[in-house]
Amino acid sequence: MFNYAVILIALGAAVGLYMAVRHFRGITPPRGAVAALHGLLAVSGVVVLLLATRDAGMHGALCWALGLFGIAALGGLYLAVHHMDQKKLPSAVIVVHALVAVVAFLIVLTAVYLAP
Helix, strand or coil: CHHHHHHHHHHHHHHHHHHHHHHHCCCCCCCHHHHHHHHHHHHHHHHHHHHHHHHHCCCHHHHHHHHHHHHHHHHHHHHHHHHHCCCCCCHHHHHHHHHHHHHHHHHHHHHHHHCC
C-alpha cells in the first residue's frame, strides 16, 4: 500500500508543480479541473498512506509525515478558497504549502524505502 501512496502523492506533486510554475509565470489562477486533480491525487495518496501506516502500526516518521501533510492540506484549502473567490493567490502561501508537502513526502520516501 505504501507504493500506491507514494505514486498518488508523486502524481499530485507533479500537478502541483505544474500549477506553481504557471503561477510564477503570471498564469494564475489555475483551471479548476487542474486544481481539483491536484487535490484529489494528493488527498487520495495521503488517505492511502494513513491506512498503510495504521496497518503497519502508527509510529515514528510516518506520523510526522501525516501531520505535515495535514498542515499542507490546510494551506491548500486556503488557496482553494482564494481560487473560488477569484482572488489573487498569495505566492508566499503557495511556497510554504509546497515546501511543507515536499518535506512530508521526503520523510515518507525515507521511512518507506530507506528505513531498516
